[in-house]
Amino acid sequence: MASLREIMREPNFSFPNQNRAAICITSSIYDRRALDCTDYVPIINTLTNLAYLTGSTPTIREFITKDGGLERLVTILKNTKVNDKKNGLKWTLAFQCVVNIGVRGTEHIRKRVVQAGMIPVIVNVLESFFTVLKSVSDENERKRLLWRVEAAQQNSQPMPQAHAIEGNARSIPMENGEARPQHQFFYREDDILHSLQLLAYLSKYPSLRSSFHTDSGSNVFAIVEKFTHRTMHPLEIQYWAGVIMRNACRKDDTRKGIRQCAYTGCGKWETKPREFAKCRRCRKAKYCSKQCQSKAWNEGHRWWCIEK
Incomplete structure (x- = not known):
């Protein structure tokens, strides 16, 4: 029985006789080159299997951040317009792969997700x-x-x-x-x-x-x-x-434990720890002034302010 790689081929419209066998990622084999495939069926099969692998195999999540695979997935997301069924499926599968990598990965891997432009x-x-x-x-x-x-x-x-x-x-x-x-x-x-x-x-x-x-x-x-x-x-x-x-609202330990004003329209930072006043209800949000606290409450804090 012919293998998956032998069945699927990438079309060469200039030279039909020179169509090359498509490299695909399977549920048991990871090959970075498969993400560079340009034909629809092979890339969908690759992304389907990769979504499974990134969700279940830590070593694959590690490999893909080192061999350029992560950047390739982000490029697919940026260049694929989700305006039809085919492109929508391709985008969704690539997106699921990156989400799996970031959600299930280590701190180092999550940093790579940001660096890749996600x-x-x-x-x-x-x-x-x-x-x-x-x-x-x-x-x-x-x-x-x-x-x-x-x-x-x-x-x-x-x-x-x-x-x-x-x-x-x-x-x-x-x-x-x-x-x-x-x-x-x-x-x-x-x-x-x-x-x-x-x-x-x-x-x-x-x-x-x-x-x-x-x-x-x-x-x-x-x-x-x-x-x-x-x-x-x-x-x-x-x-x-x-x-x-x-x-x-978390403190920034890289900046001696200071926090940023929780009003998204402000952005001011404490000059020393515990300088800003906390929201008395949730004890999470900190504000540089009563004005910022009032604006934040009206613009959205009231929806995620949970009493401690």
């Missing part, structure tokens, strides 16, 4: 949810979209990989003055959940928290805080978003 990918997933809602001016349409999210959750069914919204989205300018794409997309609920889970594990480390803003150009914690809203998101998403926000 933060901007996560930010894009999270921002897309609110970009779509913002682009829809009609209030009834916005409620209908949120209802779709809720219905998919209640039926235990994933949302469509990409849900296109036309109309007002095409006329909204981006921050840099360029026009937005004609279509905006909802990522699946699972993609949002996995993004938050990965951020929760990465945000445990002060050195990685400091790279959140520099790597993505966005206020990561301000975006995450929106997912703590109790009337808008399911409990599991609220929970992981809350974990991230509490991680943001």
Whole structure:
């Protein structure tokens, strides 16, 4: 019986007779070269098996951070547009691989996930949810979209990989003055959940928290805080978003134990430990002033403030 590698071949449209056998990762064999495959069927098989391996085998998670495989996965995520079923499946499998590596990996491996450029990918997933809602001016349409999210959750069914919204989205300018794409997309609920889970594990480390803003150009914690809203998101998403926000309040042992003001619009740091006042309710968030505490409460802290 012919092997999987002999059956699948990468097409060479210039020289059909020179089609080469496709190298694939199987459930028992890891080969970094398989991630460079350009044909759809072999790369889907590779990513399917790699998702299993990264979730079950620590040595594979270690290898892939050393041989360029992690960077290749992130490149696939950045270059694959989830606007059809095929690309959506490819993106989802590659994303699951990176999430497995980051969530189940060691501190060193999690640092490599950030170094490979995963933060901007996560930010894009999270921002897309609110970009779509913002682009829809009609209030009834916005409620209908949120209802779709809720219905998919209640039926235990994933949302469509990409849900296109036309109309007002095409006329909204981006921050840099360029026009937005004609279509905006909802990522699946699972993609949002996995993004938050990965951020929760990465945000445990002060050195990685400091790279959140520099790597993505966005206020990561301000975006995450929106997912703590109790009337808008399911409990599991609220929970992981809350974990991230509490991680943001941790002291930085690399800076003599000081903390940052928990108001995401401030960013001020203590000049010495225990300088800022803690929230009396949760005892996690610390603020440089009453003004920052008041703004933080109104903008989202009330959703993840849990009484200690």
